[in-house]
Amino acid sequence: DAGVIQSPRHEVTEMGQEVTLRCKPISGHDYLFWYRQTMMRGLELLIYFNNNVPIDDSGMPEDRFSAKMPNASFSTLKIQPSEPRDSAVYFCASRHSGNTIYFGEGSWLTVV
Amino acid sequence: AQSVTQLDSHVSVSEGTPVLLRCNYSSSYSPSLFWYVQHPNKGLQLLLKYTSAATLVKGINGFEAEFKKSETSFHLTKPSAHMSDAAEYFCVVKGGTALIFGKGTTLSVSS
Numbered sequence: 001d002a003g004v005i006q007s008p009r010h011e012v013t014e015m016g017q018e019v020t021l022r023c024k025p026i027s028g029h030d031y032l033f034w035y036r037q038t039m040m041r042g043l044e045l046l047i048y049f050n051n052n053v054p055i056d057d058s059g060m061p062e063d064r065f066s067a068k069m070p071n072a073s074f075s076t077l078k079i080q081p082s083e084p085r086d087s088a089v090y091f092c093a094s095r096h097s098g099n100t101i102y103f104g105e106g107s108w109l110t111v112v
Numbered sequence: 113a114q115s116v117t118q119l120d121s122h123v124s125v126s127e128g129t130p131v132l133l134r135c136n137y138s139s140s141y142s143p144s145l146f147w148y149v150q151h152p153n154k155g156l157q158l159l160l161k162y163t164s165a166a167t168l169v170k171g172i173n174g175f176e177a178e179f180k181k182s183e184t185s186f187h188l189t190k191p192s193a194h195m196s197d198a199a200e201y202f203c204v205v206k207g208g209t210a211l212i213f214g215k216g217t218t219l220s221v222s223s
Contacts, residue, residue, distance in 0.1 A: 033210055043202065043213035055209070091155065093211075101211055103148075105155035 002026075004104035006092050012110045018080040021107045023092030024073055033101065034067055034077050035091040043091070049075065082111045114139045114207035116186075118214040126222050131175075131190040133217045135203030138184065144206035145186045147177055150216075151199045159201075162186065173197070193221045 005024040013019055025032045033048040047057040052069045060067070064083070069075040079086055087110050095101040119134040137143055147159040160171025167179045177188045186203060198221045203214040 031209065042215045045210045045212075048210055050209070093156075100158060100161060102158070103156040108153075 004092055004094050004102055006090075006104035006107050008107060009105065010108045010110075012112065013082055015083055015111055016081045017111075018078065019082045019086075019109060019111075021077040021090050021092075021109070023075045023077070023104060025075070025092070025094030026096075026102055027073065029094035029096045029102075030072070031095045031101075032069060032075050033093040033095075034075070035093065035103075037089040037091060037106070038087075046077070046090075079109075082109075084111045087111050114143060114205045114212055116145075116203045116205045116212065116214040118201075118203050118217050120217050121215065122218045122220070124220040124222065125193045127195055128192050131188070131193045131197065131219065133188040133201050133203075133219065135186045135188065135214060136184050137186055137203075137205050139205060145177075145179065146204040146206070146211070147171065147175070147186075147188050148202045148204055148213075149199050150202065156202070159188070193219075195221050195223065197221055 007022045030051050034046040035043050037043045046059045047067045049069045067077045089106045089108050091103050091106045093101045093103040115138045117136045142164050145162040148156045149159050150156050159175050160169045162169045162179045170176045175190045177186055179186050200216045200218050202216050204211045
């Protein structure tokens with residue numbers, strides 16, 4: 001299996017621009033998670049989906065952040081408009097039944 | 113609520129010496145616990161997991177962890193460090209559906 005695939009791996013954008021991060025979970029996994037990693041706050045759960053339905057979005061920091069999962073093999077995390085404090089590594093992860101969650105390699109976002 | 117506390121933010125060892133990364137957990141029921149490793153500019157890789165079977169859990173790359181309920185601990189050990197072990201290590205507890213991460217411990221290995 002190819003694992004969880006994220007794109008882009010690196011993104012540098014100007015403040016105010018829209019940023020879209022993409023994720024393809026492992027085939028057959030019915031849970032998908034978006035995490036954010038920063039030096040100050042460590043790894044935080046932003047939102048997760050079960051069977052393409054958002055279950056808990058309490059970790060989404062502001063209305064500027066939105067996430068969608070239109071089908072079982074694709075999810076997006078969008079930031080509009082982006083701000084410098086959004087600079088972080090964004091991880092997508094997925095799992096099926098059982099406990100093991102598999103992570104993608106992350107999207108390194110820098111907002112200047 | 114579930115939580116984990118990694119007791120050291122940074123651990124430095126010499127190559128060939130033992131590694132000990134400490135983690136305490138808090139959970140109202142029998143927890144599922146994990147250790148993940150993150151190498152520089154890389155994603156998160158599962159090292160090992162505890163899910164109420166054997167209390168001594170063996171993982172990849174020679175790492176193991178022991179679940180001690182009486183001490184609410186899940187420390188990660190390795191008998192002999194290798195240069196390639198230098199990375200960030202996260203102790204993690206499963207809280208409901210998602211994972212709750214500790215703050216991480218940076219392991220440095222010197223030759």
